[in-house]
Amino acid sequence: MYPCQVAFKRLFVQGNLRGIVHDDYMGFMSWDDACEWAAKVTESRSVNYIVTEMTDIGTGKKETF
Secondary structure, X not given: OOOXXXXXXXXXXXXXXXXXXXXXXXXXXXXXXXXXXXXXXXXXXXXXXXXXXXXXXXXXXXXXX
């Protein structure tokens, strides 16, 4: 079990799933690691989705991208 479990919304911006929002969960070592990952994914042109919102399940802390 990772110390920081997050729930996030993934918005597909390319391909057959374009326009679909998918709720997902992932574990990270820290909230900062989770935010860094989400920012990198959202800024990358080689990933077919962006992270629009992420919540730390343990603390309720929320971040939007």
